[in-house]
Amino acid sequence: MDIGFIGLGEMGVAMVQNMLKAGHTVRVWNRSPQRAEPLAAAGARVVSSPAEAFSGDAVFSMLADDAALRAVIDAQLLEHAPRGLIHVNMATISVALAEELAHAHALRGLHYVAAPVLGRPDVAAAGKLTIVAGGPAEAIDRVQPVFDVIGQKTWRIGSLPQQANVMKLAANFMLAAAVETLGEAASLVTGHGVAMQDFLDVITAGLFPGPVYQGYGKMIAERRYEPALFKARLGLKDVRLALAAADAVSTPLPVASVVRDSLIEAIAHGDGEKDFAVLGQVSARRAGR
Amino acid sequence: MDIGFIGLGEMGVAMVQNMLKAGHTVRVWNRSPQRAEPLAAAGARVVSSPAEAFSGDAVFSMLADDAALRAVIDAQLLEHAPRGLIHVNMATISVALAEELAHAHALRGLHYVAAPVLGRPDVAAAGKLTIVAGGPAEAIDRVQPVFDVIGQKTWRIGSLPQQANVMKLAANFMLAAAVETLGEAASLVTGHGVAMQDFLDVITAGLFPGPVYQGYGKMIAERRYEPALFKARLGLKDVRLALAAADAVSTPLPVASVVRDSLIEAIAHGDGEKDFAVLGQVSARRAGR
Amino acid sequence: MDIGFIGLGEMGVAMVQNMLKAGHTVRVWNRSPQRAEPLAAAGARVVSSPAEAFSGDAVFSMLADDAALRAVIDAQLLEHAPRGLIHVNMATISVALAEELAHAHALRGLHYVAAPVLGRPDVAAAGKLTIVAGGPAEAIDRVQPVFDVIGQKTWRIGSLPQQANVMKLAANFMLAAAVETLGEAASLVTGHGVAMQDFLDVITAGLFPGPVYQGYGKMIAERRYEPALFKARLGLKDVRLALAAADAVSTPLPVASVVRDSLIEAIAHGDGEKDFAVLGQVSARRAGR
Amino acid sequence: MDIGFIGLGEMGVAMVQNMLKAGHTVRVWNRSPQRAEPLAAAGARVVSSPAEAFSGDAVFSMLADDAALRAVIDAQLLEHAPRGLIHVNMATISVALAEELAHAHALRGLHYVAAPVLGRPDVAAAGKLTIVAGGPAEAIDRVQPVFDVIGQKTWRIGSLPQQANVMKLAANFMLAAAVETLGEAASLVTGHGVAMQDFLDVITAGLFPGPVYQGYGKMIAERRYEPALFKARLGLKDVRLALAAADAVSTPLPVASVVRDSLIEAIAHGDGEKDFAVLGQVSARRAGR
Known part of the structure; x- marks a missing residue:
């Protein structure tokens, strides 16, 4: 799959590595670009704006908190994203923001999946995360192959993304x-x-x-x-x-x-x-x- | 062994049954004597006072709470107990009372072992309780064979009985x-x-x-x-x-x-x-x- | 004085009435304009935008909460306000927002005073509020005559507005x-x-x-x-x-x-x-x- | 009145002094007898057992806590007290003990009044305590003159002593x-x-x-x-x-x-x-x- 990935903290880096190993194409973006270097060496394509990551089959994000997310995922970004794009947000964010994002994506014809994970960086590196996914079933179906390389188990919670949060x-x-x-x-x-x-x-x-x-x-x-x-x-x-x-x-x-x-x-x-x-x-x- | 047993609630009855099955002699006492009847049928000897139970190699007690214990185990009972008798108290009582009892027994040359159990009546019936024992090591050594028929595991905590509580x-x-x-x-x-x-x-x-x-x-x-x-x-x-x-x-x-x-x-x-x-x-x- | 007033809830209405009685000129604005009608009858000038209220010697605001305040007091409003204007915010808002507003006002050469009040509408109507004021002393000095007609006592807390909050x-x-x-x-x-x-x-x-x-x-x-x-x-x-x-x-x-x-x-x-x-x-x- | 008084802590001493000043006869007892000496100088009669204090028109007690009270007010003391004696307990004790004492006194024909006080030693010395009295109205009526010299106000709570506690x-x-x-x-x-x-x-x-x-x-x-x-x-x-x-x-x-x-x-x-x-x-x- 052609995947964008936003947010290269310890967890994000481990996930991208597993995606690359499984043969996916990954465009990565991070606020501090040096975090992307080791991934470039492993085959990731480093892009220079969140918008470039926000395309392809699906874009994953793993940002630190509500504030970091709001700073990156704004109205303009969503406006210019290709219709039908699936955005999988794996970060632990507030239920209120998840609800707001689900609504904002839907308005622009984008799919929003909340998929927070249980497990720490060592578990992420081993591709053994537990994924708790909420959102439209068809969207989750399409990204399930990616979930399968970063996690050992995906729990599907419901059709409302925020329920996963x-x-x-x-x-x-x-x-x-x-x-x-x-x-x-x-x-x-x-x-x-x-x-x-x-x-x-x-x-x-x-x-x-x-x-x-x-x-x-x-x-x-x-x-x-x-x-x-x-x-x-x-x-x-x-x-x-x-x-x-x-x-x-x-x-x-x-x-x-x-x-x-x-x-x-x-x-x-x-x-x-x-x-x-x-x-x-x-x-x-x-x-x- | 020649064992006294005081307190025939659900837990006590289950313990005595396992003791009898293992071939021990058990003298049982309960405030409401009808609770003892099924045990008599199984071979227990029913006695009519706590003092008669408070003799032999060891006496076990399993009473409901501090008040029930104080009502039965009083100064007079301890006074007339044979020196060297081991009293194993399996009830969940206050730490303060455990400390007081340890002292009162020691004064009269009796051994006091606190051995509260983890597990509910069905576990007790199966002889699978977890026993947490505190008190003098030699005293615990002597009753260990009995612990082995009512529990699957004895944890020895320390020489102070109240630590088990x-x-x-x-x-x-x-x-x-x-x-x-x-x-x-x-x-x-x-x-x-x-x-x-x-x-x-x-x-x-x-x-x-x-x-x-x-x-x-x-x-x-x-x-x-x-x-x-x-x-x-x-x-x-x-x-x-x-x-x-x-x-x-x-x-x-x-x-x-x-x-x-x-x-x-x-x-x-x-x-x-x-x-x-x-x-x-x-x-x-x-x-x- | 020439005063703007934003936010005509029960508290705001009572304050404006006392300002009018004391002879001040008051331009009032409220999101639901019908709240302003009784005040117009009492001599207030009803304006049709927050910006028209945000001028004169001082502007007072008494909005319900952080969200209501953020919806009205935005960067554009502050940008167009006359330099040196004193904004007295009497609402109970978050300390974080008070700090942010103090900073935003200072950047644009405006004075920000936090002056939350103790007292309910009946106390406000009687002009007997207790005012807790924080901010630059000279700014508070200038609005003190207005405080004196809406409250019976002003406590000056410190030079940081948020301390009053x-x-x-x-x-x-x-x-x-x-x-x-x-x-x-x-x-x-x-x-x-x-x-x-x-x-x-x-x-x-x-x-x-x-x-x-x-x-x-x-x-x-x-x-x-x-x-x-x-x-x-x-x-x-x-x-x-x-x-x-x-x-x-x-x-x-x-x-x-x-x-x-x-x-x-x-x-x-x-x-x-x-x-x-x-x-x-x-x-x-x-x-x- | 002929009053017994048990318990000569700071509060008790201050109360007895006010009783003496008002002309009452007071027999005092305390576990550590030296606490009684200054009162003897002021006219109190020092007795050598609680039983000697437990007589006359009324006996007041002001002991530290439940344990101190239980150590002094036992079944034997009550057994030998003159019928009709009023015992006024001014200490802050547990509701459970107050209930138990009310019952024990009634069984033996004694009157039990709970009269805990609000106020610290300096207030007690000034005779300005607030007294909260519970118990039989006639008994309280009889000791009211004493309450009037140690307190400035007696609140009568109800006929159950423990309600005062x-x-x-x-x-x-x-x-x-x-x-x-x-x-x-x-x-x-x-x-x-x-x-x-x-x-x-x-x-x-x-x-x-x-x-x-x-x-x-x-x-x-x-x-x-x-x-x-x-x-x-x-x-x-x-x-x-x-x-x-x-x-x-x-x-x-x-x-x-x-x-x-x-x-x-x-x-x-x-x-x-x-x-x-x-x-x-x-x-x-x-x-x-």
Whole structure:
């Protein structure tokens, strides 16, 4: 396929590499052009404007947040895009913006697919992402071959793109809540002289298997929050988005409110670039330890 | 072994049956004696006072809560118990009472082992409980053969009995927090028209495998909270105990505070006897659904 | 003085009336022009564009929220305004927008004063508002005579306009927290058979005199939330802004998080247009009453 | 009147002094007898057992907490007390214990009046306490002359003694919530460069007059938490009791949960003996300041 790709952060680069390996033609664009160089060496065609990427069979975007997206995907860009183009937005953005973009694309005869991913850069590099796709079924059908080279599984959520964003935000909220809870439990057990690793061994053997409790639990047990797999700053961004999405449908999320406060506290102590397992540190500090 | 057993609720009965099957002699006592009848038929010796149970090689107790325990295990009972007797308390009680009991037993030359269990009655019946044991190593060594017939795994936590109780309460706190979070996530996704079961499929396939998210998630997705596997009323009891144990070591647990408030709200709406997945109902009601 | 006035809600109308009574010339503009009619009868000059209001000695604006303000006060309007014009924005807006506006005005040689007010329409009508003013001292000096006819007291906060907005939002956060607390206390005392009015009599006689506890407390005691003096919907708007202002300086506000959740719950139950004393209803409902 | 008095803390001593000044006969008892010496000099008769105090027309008690009360007021003491004796308990105790004591006294033909007070030792010394009395009207009538010399106002709440305790706990909960809110607001405004004292001036001039906001606000503005007028440790005790009283009637108090967590955090940082305005410090620390 002839694919445009906008946004070459760690995740974007890994996705493009897998697209190239699978034989797709990829026109790449990034605000800082040097990020594109290694991809050029691997066969990507580097273009000099988002508009040049916004063409072909489909264009994928993976930008940092709502602001970055608004700075690139504007009315003019959509106006000049070829009718029928499919835009697959893989970033974690607000539900409100996803809704707005779906509408703006439809008005101009473009297809908008929201396809946020679960998984970190190492998972992206291995082509093992979990993709949560929302939007018109025919559009998703057409890009499914591309999804198959960057992810191991695509979940189709519904015909409204923003529903995929809701799903992603809810998943990240659950992740954040689990890490906050682990941090609090660590403070409780260590306060009574029990080693956090012993506690982890017990709960991950039965109630809570899986990568979240084991991975973040270990970081908390060892009080080692670097290198960051998922930064506290980004965790806070997603919790804010989950709260906003919930607010939009008049739904209180009291646990998310607690996690938000804890993440703000982490940022206030200069820990925004650390892994968001640093929530364990927030809890320990509150207990004076 | 010659074993006494005090407290014949569902869990106690299942444990005694496994002890009998393994060939142990068991003297059983319960406040309501009719609970002992089926066990008598299976070979247990029914005694008419706690004191008669409080003898032999070891005595196990599985009473409902702190109050029930205090009503049975008093100074007089300990005074008349044979020196060197091992008392294994398998109930989920407060850390403060565990500490007090450890001290009271030691004063009278008795051994006190705290061995709270993870697992519900069906797990107990299958002899597959997870046992978290705290107390003097030699005492635990001596009762280990009994643990092996009622549980599939014994975790030894430390020499202070109350540390096993802390572990159990921390595990139940994590459970309660996971269920509360599931309930909130359900309100978020369904508020945007996404089916909870679809969301569950995504998260249990990757981030959150295991019985907790699948089991409680399903109840929440189906809004079906009966029959109760773990009652909201008992969940609240354990969260209160976790908060008290944390308070005793000056540790705030903000997520536990949120869960406590939600469980109280469930009780206030008459749902105390339902499964504590009814936290999903609490969240839905707050969102006006 | 020759004054422009933009935004003729209840508050704006009351302010303009007092300006007219004091002999000022007022050019008024509102999106729905019929709101201007009664003022025309009282001597105001009705203009047909914001730009016509944006001239003279000073222009005052009192628009509903950030979105309404952004829709009216745009780059073009500022570009064409006469240099040296003072813009006094009396609305409760976000700290971020206040900062942005201060910057945008300064760039074009205009003076920006933030002067949010404490007080409801009846207080505005009586010319008894409390004005919290932030911005350049000389600009405030020049509009002080106008402040003196719409308010009984002007507090000068600092030279940064947004500091006045912070102050207003913090005051409204305190108000919301007091009402939430009253609601919870009402549930506690009535749950034990004590009349809320008896409780109110005790606390307002000593600890908590003043209009907030008496006024909102009475509404809660009588479970009567209409007519609304301050709507729950607007209370939520302000709590959201307070949380955002706090987030911007990495400050958790856990009580504000709780109040936000409660107000969302009120909205979810269709009570957004009721007085925000309806927080008492939220608390009562949670307790099953 | 012939009065017994049990518990000679700061509050108790001040009350007894006022009783003596008014001409009453007072038999005093305290666990540490040296606390009684200055009162003996002022005319009190020092007795050597609680039982000797538990006689005459009425006995007043002012003990620190539930545990201290249980240690002194036991079944034997009540058994030997003269029938018809009125016991006025002025301490802030749990609602559950108040209910239990009311029952235990009634069984033995004794009258139990709960009369917790609002006011600190300096207010007690001036005879200006606010008394919140619950219990049988005739019993309160008989001790009213004594109330009149230790307090400036007696509020009669109802015929159930524990209702007076609920009232007191609800009042202290409101106090704690106001101080927590002040602390959070201080972090918000100072985070934006606004002086807390300026903010206080604005809110106490209008919305929030009265001693609570002015007094605690000033301590927070000056970040000066000693000498303590009301210790954080005691504030936490009362918030715990309010939460327990609410739990007993299935009422969630989310703001109280937040305040409890903050007070625990203060204790964890060694600030339990400081004034509970130290909640301002907790909030500042969370914001990294």
